[in-house]
Amino acid sequence: MKILVKIGEFFDASRLIPIESAHVSGVSYKTLGEAPTDFLEALANAGEKIKVEATLNPQSLDPKHLAMRLPKHLIEMQLKLCGIFEKLGFIESFTCTPYYIKEPRKGAHLAWAESSAVVYANSVLGAWTNREGGPSALAAAIIGKTPDCGIHRAENRKPRVIAEVKVSLENEVDYGALGIFLGKILEDKIPLIRGLKNPSLEDLKQLGAALASAGMVNMFHYKDGIKVEEGLEKITVEPKDIKETVEELTTTTQKPDLVFVGCPHCSLREIKEIANTISNRKVIGDVEFWICTSRHVREKAKAYVRRIEASGAKILTDTCAVVTWTDKLGIKTIMTNSAKTAHYAPTLNKAETILAPLKECLKTALK
């Protein structure tokens, strides 16, 4: 409660408002560590329970593919942490794309952590949520309310800067690069991004995930017909900005140990596309190919999953490369189509990175 009051004071909120759902981050033991686990355990032992629909971010283990390959004490700590969340009343959702499980209503107030999901919810789905810290999203889940501040207020959701994109974005990597580029210069100013040509939902997912990784902005506008105030600051995005950003996010020319798709977690459509491209091909011998998604989407994609796994690729649920210990699996180089992963992997995975679109990732992974 102290957390929410502080946040409210900080934003000059005069009241708390009910939320439809919460999404909680800080579920992977790798990113969380010991002291915060004790903090959460104390909360669970005090009998706290969540009051609203709430989902959990990815943890560090996939029950099928990773659990046997990691050190025992880490597995035990992760299972302990999952037990704490269960005691708090959560079900095992473990995904960074909770909107594929249940799409929030347009205009619904939420308290979501997981920065990529926050941007997607605000910008693409039209729901309203601040970018909550892990502990404040949890506090909101427990009391069912959040401070009425930030972009829960209509006046704070207007564009404050226009980003004119003067480059044709060819694939999801270009969209991710745009997000990283803008994230670094926007501070917390919501942009109206002009010049996007028929982006797919997955392109927008990549854009938002990258925007939130590099910056602290919680949403973007991209549709035609958005009203803007006179005299707004303008930024132009030139081809070299995208090119240089992609190049910066690639740190090696070496062959990858791991090809990783699914940051943020794959949609059903992405899994279908991967299955269709794989067809009857096989993953090359010395490369691992991970496709990460939620249990929910995996269940809906059963037919595709069978085809993908017959190739030797692994469909991982509940986790992703960033939040598990890839370094302990001997992975030193990661190829990905996610600008967010390429942004975090050098520090969080101690890995070299290659950022390339899905088509190239598949070409590299398959015979």
Added chain:
Amino acid sequence: MAKCMVLRGRGIVEGRCKAEALVSTKPISFLGDVDPETGKIIEKRHDLYGVSIKDRVLCFPHGHGSTVGSYVLYSLAKKGLAPKAIINHKADPVIVVGAVIANIPMIDKIDIGKINSGDMVEVDAYKGIVKVLKAEED
């Protein structure tokens, strides 16, 4: 003679301290940019790369990135590796939450360009005041 400069901002998390400033021109994501085991900045593209934030008055423009950053700040505090105070230009809610649970005094709306790494600073986050005791200049 040492000079004293007073900067006024907004106190967010209460507390007082006096320590040496560590100033960055780049935003910080506590998850990813800071090693929770050592308190050092491990992001190679960061201007504080390799520097420890332990016991410093950490001044940077704003936060970014992962919402798990709040917990990383808490971890650092429990290990004695946290900064003594956080001074921002614009506070990021993710860092505010971390500072609340880790009990780290925090002020924002400060022109951090007026503070240099190595300056001794007195932070009063009850009043939102940062006193900069400039190192002696010839």
